[in-house]
Amino acid sequence: MTKTSQPPYTISPGIIRLISDISEQLGGLAALSGDGKDETSLRLRRINRIRTIQGSLAIEGNTLSEEQITAILEGKRVIAPPGEIQEVRNAIKAYEQFESWQPGSEKHLLKAHQVLMAGLIDDAGHYRRGNVRVMNGETVVHMAPPANRVKSLMSDLFGWLSVTDQHSLITSSVFHYEFEFIHPFADGNGRMGRLWQTLILSQWQPLLAQLPVESMVHEHQSEYYQALNLSTQKTDSAPFIEFMLSMILATIGSAAGYITPQVSQQVTPQVEALLKSLHQAGKALSRNELQTSLSLKDRESFRERYLKPALAAGLIEMTIPDKPNSRLQQYRLTVQGKKLAETF
Incomplete structure (x- = not known):
């Protein structure tokens, strides 16, 4: 060079x-x-x-x-x-x-x-x-x-x-x-x-x-x-x-x-359950792991009622954000999500 x-x-x-x-x-x-x-x-x-x-x-x-x-x-x-x-x-x-x-x-x-x-x-x-x-x-x-x-x-x-x-x-x-x-x-x-x-x-x-x-x-x-x-x-x-x-x-x-200013404490029961699951795990989890922990089998329902609302609210985030469909994709609590999960 x-x-x-x-x-x-x-x-x-x-x-x-x-x-x-x-x-x-x-x-x-x-x-x-x-x-x-x-x-x-x-x-x-x-x-x-x-x-x-x-x-x-x-x-x-x-x-x-x-x-x-x-x-x-x-x-x-x-x-x-x-x-x-x-x-x-x-x-x-x-x-x-x-x-x-x-x-x-x-x-x-x-x-x-x-x-x-x-x-x-x-x-x-x-x-x-x-x-x-x-x-x-x-x-x-x-x-x-x-x-x-x-x-x-x-x-x-x-x-x-x-x-x-x-x-x-x-x-x-x-x-x-x-x-x-x-x-x-x-x-x-x-x-x-x-x-x-x-x-x-x-x-x-x-x-x-x-x-x-x-x-x-x-x-x-x-x-x-x-x-x-x-x-x-x-x-x-x-x-x-x-x-x-x-x-x-x-x-x-x-x-x-x-x-981001503190979000409303009002979230849907589904999002609350998702945040609780991640908080209890204490680490990032894959989509399959999350569904298993929540005893859910319907992937589409999980995506629409749990995953998307939590992502949109900034309560969870992807570990590989530039490759949302990666087979290695996992989800973890944001700081905001962690604070909210601790109040449940």
Whole structure:
């Protein structure tokens, strides 16, 4: 890859559809958010920042909960492995400096890595000096480029970023993938790649900096790695682009539940039964699982009287919103739906 060429990727119909859906839903979310300066909006922004930190670090093996991260943020004592506490403190500091960094600045990227990895590795803020392999258990899933190529590859990547006129949703995902492929640091590559994608997106739509996309990625962690590996196998980052855009879309849909005014407590008995079933399960369920839990055999009746009204009211959401007919589709409570289910 040179400064005059672009990383290899294709734009599929699925990617175009996702960009359209994200743009549309962002417009609606922005309208609901207002100026974002009221007390409720500021509180939700803080909650989402905590969810972002927890999700991104959990992907890397950090076991601290949202409650523990909140305690650290408030200066309270937390009993946990020192390294994991340090990771959280670093992440909190990094997101406090988030708005001061420019996505096109390699210097800022190195500074962000220094903040994120301070006290965790010796060469925080510097590109790696040794070769690395990405492992899955005992299996090598990716052999990163040699260390002596990292600086030039990163320079080329930033060169492309500075001249591309591609949509930010695509640009950010391509940068994220290429960053993980290069694996420029000895450690911290995953959290840095996700941080920098969010930074790129925030230049297009500041609201995206407030959404916990990392938390959604954590929920689909195996798919995240599958998309990375598939893109490497195909020498085309399209699978990863499509995955990340689907996560962004799902996060926007989930965020609407946080800021939508409280719905009427009056719902139909059918929707109430559906919410109770999901609440008791404590996890996402497929259509068949839901019908079984409700002792329903008529698929059409279930769809019309239970599923559609709950979806329309924003009380439940699809786990794969861009593929509503997927055989892997499941349904889960939104924040709004969970709050309502707790009142039954």
